[in-house]
Amino acid sequence: MFLFVYSINAEITNNRYYPLYHFAPQQGWMNDPNGFSVFKNVYHLFYQYNPVSSLEPGTAHWGHATSKDLVHWKHLPIAMYPNNTYDKNGVFSGSALIEDDKMYLYYTGHINHPGETPDHEEHQALATSTDGVNVVKYENNPILYGTGRQPDIRDPKVWKHGDTYYMVLGNKFTKNNTSLGRVLLYSSKDKYNWKEVAVIGESDGFLGYMWECPDFFQLNGHFVFLWSPQGMEPQGDKYRNLYQTGYIVGDFDYKTLSFKPITEFRELDHGHDFYATQTILDNNGRRIVVAWFDMWERNYPEQLDGFTGQLTLPRILTLTKDLRLIQRPVPEIKVARTKTLCTGQAKGGTKVTLKDKAGEINIRARVTNDMELFIDGRNTSMRIYYSAFCGEISLDRGGEDGLRRTEWRPKKELMLNIYVDASSIEVFCGTGEVTMSSRYFTDGPVSVRLGDTSSVWQFKVTNMRSTVPLNGSYERQ
Ligand code: FRU
Numbered sequence: 001m002f003l004f005v006y007s008i009n010a011e012i013t014n015n016r017y018y019p020l021y022h023f024a025p026q027q028g029w030m031n032d033p034n035g036f037s038v039f040k041n042v043y044h045l046f047y048q049y050n051p052v053s054s055l056e057p058g059t060a061h062w063g064h065a066t067s068k069d070l071v072h073w074k075h076l077p078i079a080m081y082p083n084n085t086y087d088k089n090g091v092f093s094g095s096a097l098i099e100d101d102k103m104y105l106y107y108t109g110h111i112n113h114p115g116e117t118p119d120h121e122e123h124q125a126l127a128t129s130t131d132g133v134n135v136v137k138y139e140n141n142p143i144l145y146g147t148g149r150q151p152d153i154r155d156p157k158v159w160k161h162g163d164t165y166y167m168v169l170g171n172k173f174t175k176n177n178t179s180l181g182r183v184l185l186y187s188s189k190d191k192y193n194w195k196e197v198a199v200i201g202e203s204d205g206f207l208g209y210m211w212e213c214p215d216f217f218q219l220n221g222h223f224v225f226l227w228s229p230q231g232m233e234p235q236g237d238k239y240r241n242l243y244q245t246g247y248i249v250g251d252f253d254y255k256t257l258s259f260k261p262i263t264e265f266r267e268l269d270h271g272h273d274f275y276a277t278q279t280i281l282d283n284n285g286r287r288i289v290v291a292w293f294d295m296w297e298r299n300y301p302e303q304l305d306g307f308t309g310q311l312t313l314p315r316i317l318t319l320t321k322d323l324r325l326i327q328r329p330v331p332e333i334k335v336a337r338t339k340t341l342c343t344g345q346a347k348g349g350t351k352v353t354l355k356d357k358a359g360e361i362n363i364r365a366r367v368t369n370d371m372e373l374f375i376d377g378r379n380t381s382m383r384i385y386y387s388a389f390c391g392e393i394s395l396d397r398g399g400e401d402g403l404r405r406t407e408w409r410p411k412k413e414l415m416l417n418i419y420v421d422a423s424s425i426e427v428f429c430g431t432g433e434v435t436m437s438s439r440y441f442t443d444g445p446v447s448v449r450l451g452d453t454s455s456v457w458q459f460k461v462t463n464m465r466s467t468v469p470l471n472g473s474y475e476r477q
Contacts, residue, residue: 030307170212268327337360
């Protein structure tokens with residue numbers, strides 16, 4: 001282990017884009033959620049973190065925060081530094097396993113070899129914590145070398161079934177000179193010694209060249225394989241982001257270790273900024289998903305203000321009979337509501353201004369009519385549009401590649417639940433069968449306005465308050 005000496009000089013200089021009720025780092029850069037878990041009745045969330053600068057991912061650390069209700073967050077000291085030979089160029093993504101009052105954190109140690117081929121290698125490592133604050137790396141790390149599977153083998157997700165532990169890892173392999181993504185399954189009897197036992201799935205080209213952040217869990221009697229493939233080509237309105245996050249539902253047999261897909265690959269979210277998901281089963285038996293509310297290689301306007309990245313709202317996942325994932329924000333989010341600005345019927349042109357750019361909007365209307373809603377900022381306007389004729393919902397945040405659109409055919413009633421925060425919007429359609437999550441940067445004040453020809457049965461707009469501590473005491477703008 002070596003000593004890590006640097007000064008943390010990133011700080012938030014302007015909070016115009018800092019979320020009120022979505023988790024974001026105190027300063028610096030964040031990407032993937034990691035080690036999402038419940039430990040001693042408290043939710044723990046770790047994340048890929050560069051404390052030094054908000055301008056780049058830098059060398060990944062694990063940032064750390066806790067919450068009692070998934071809404072109010074408390075920042076904790078950095079959990080892991082890249083200070084060992086096996087993780088010196090990044091404490092990459094991973095997950096938590098809680099057992100016997102101990103937290104086991106599995107992650108990827110990333111090492112660069114500049115100028116060599118391949119130019120990096122990745123091994124799996126373990127760290128533990130008994131108090132949920134101090135994290136100690138295992139002395140005999142790495143625990144899994146992935147020999148023959150280098151150089152891209154990362155993002156362990158670990159769980160226990162019966163008396164055996166399982167781990168899925170994202171990997172890249174080569175076939176006929178083509179790079180393809182796949183996910184490998186490992187098993188262990190003791191949490192330390194692992195062997196490769198199966199392939200959960202692999203790309204035939206259509207599903208890209210590398211698979212990241214795999215997750216594999218049981219839901220309503222089936223298995224959901226959820227992961228982030230890189231390298232899918234856009235097809236019409238589908239797969240329009242640089243990288244995707246989506247799932248296949250199938251059946252899995254722990255005896256034969258074979259996963260039999262039933263569905264095709266489906267994107268989990270249809271907005272611009274949704275990647276690298278992680279799920280947990282919480283103490284109430286809820287399967288909850290969070291995602292990095294961003295995408296690689298974007299322009300990140302907030303980074304000039306001293307922080308980059310945030311998380312989506314935690315969402316409960318359920319599975320429909322036709323094997324589609326439904327996402328609903330955790331009901332705990334209600335505690336962030338403050339004043340209801342309007343409720344009841346509303347005609348086209350109705351306009352309400354949010355306090356602090358943060359609010360919740362509920363709309364109910366006739367399915368046979370189109371519906372248009374604008375989120376207006378200073379000199380900007382984002383449009384959400386339901387086309388009854390086409391059976392489609394779209395979100396247009398303006399600018400280059402501003403439009404995202406997907407099929408949505410509600411049956412009885414048009415229902416939308418929309419969460420607007422200082423630099424984001426999350427649209428939940430119907431009971432959560434379609435979601436769209438996009439970052440949106442505007443200077444306030446922000447108003448919500450019904451399109452001129454839209455009229456709705458219910459137009460409820462509620463202000464939301466801050467639940468995520470800000471570093472320093474800045475006035476919200
Ligand atoms: C996904 C990812 C992971 C990796 C981490 C590095 O966004 O590329 O595969 O572990 O980010 O920060």
